Amino acid sequence: AQSVAQPEDQVNVAEGNPLTVKCTYSVSGNPYLFWYVQYPNRGLQFLLKYITGDNLVKGSYGFEAEFNKSQTSFHLKKPSALVSDSALYFCAVRDTGGFKTIFGAGTRLFVKA
Amino acid sequence: ETGVTQSPTHLIKTRGQQVTLRCSSQSGHNTVSWYQQALGQGPQFIFQYYREEENGRGNFPPRFSGLQFPNYSSELNVNALELDDSALYLCASSWGLNEQFFGPGTRLTVL
Numbered sequence: 001a002q003s004v005a006q007p008e009d010q011v012n013v014a015e016g017n018p019l020t021v022k023c024t025y026s027v028s029g030n031p032y033l034f035w036y037v038q039y040p041n042r043g044l045q046f047l048l049k050y051i052t053g054d055n056l057v058k059g060s061y062g063f064e065a066e067f068n069k070s071q072t073s074f075h076l077k078k079p080s081a082l083v084s085d086s087a088l089y090f091c092a093v094r095d096t097g098g099f100k101t102i103f104g105a106g107t108r109l110f111v112k113a
Numbered sequence: 114e115t116g117v118t119q120s121p122t123h124l125i126k127t128r129g130q131q132v133t134l135r136c137s138s139q140s141g142h143n144t145v146s147w148y149q150q151a152l153g154q155g156p157q158f159i160f161q162y163y164r165e166e167e168n169g170r171g172n173f174p175p176r177f178s179g180l181q182f183p184n185y186s187s188e189l190n191v192n193a194l195e196l197d198d199s200a201l202y203l204c205a206s207s208w209g210l211n212e213q214f215f216g217p218g219t220r221l222t223v224l
Contacts, residue, residue, distance in 0.1 A: 034212060036215075043203060043215035043216050043218055044156070044203065044213075044215040045215070046212040046213065049211070049212050090156070094210060098144075098209065099169030100158055100161065100169045100170075101146060101158055101161075102158060103155040103157075103158075105155045106154070
């Protein structure tokens with residue numbers, strides 16, 4: 001069965017420091033992996049995706065993510081955090097049949113000035 | 114090109130009633146999905162429609178049903194509302210298996 005795990009409820013980082021938000025997944029076949037961000041009282045916004053190709057994918061607002069097949073992970077990273085990055089981040093996996101998308105429970109990122 | 118819109122923004126219903134939520138997908142998108150997001154949780158997949166037919170469903174009972182129309186709009190219907198149905202309902206559209214574009218959601222409160 002498909003599943004997504006985000007092991008950290010909250011990540012705290014100082015502005016200017018690198019950040020990592022962790023995600024591991026389980027899915028049969030080749031995964032379609034996504035990261036979304038949710039700001040208060042707003043819908044989810046797409047950040048980046050991995051479907052095939054290079055394991056390091058770059059997305060919006062300076063975010064990137066590394067796909068690691070052996071560890072079934074897709075961690076979100078940013079070299080230098082901004083206070084405005086503070087939000088709720090969701091990892092999601094879509095099965096190759098494309099019939100279902102499963103989201104993780106979310107990780108709240110707090111960037112301190 | 115307009116984004117995904119949802120109506121209404123907020124809705125209050127009583128237990129046992131029925132509700133219809135509406136979504137207008139981004140033009141050109143052939144796939145629409147509905148999610149339930151309880152407070153403090155991630156979105157839970159309800160079902161997905163592709164070219165007006167349901168082609169994927171999560172662990173939700175049959176009282177959750179939907180429709181997708183040729184003009185990119187979609188509906189989520191919930192019958193016999195229960196208190197646990199109180200949540201933010203999100204609609205998302207996409208072109209095939211690509212990234213989804215989400216609407217702002219409808220917050221449903223069941224009393």
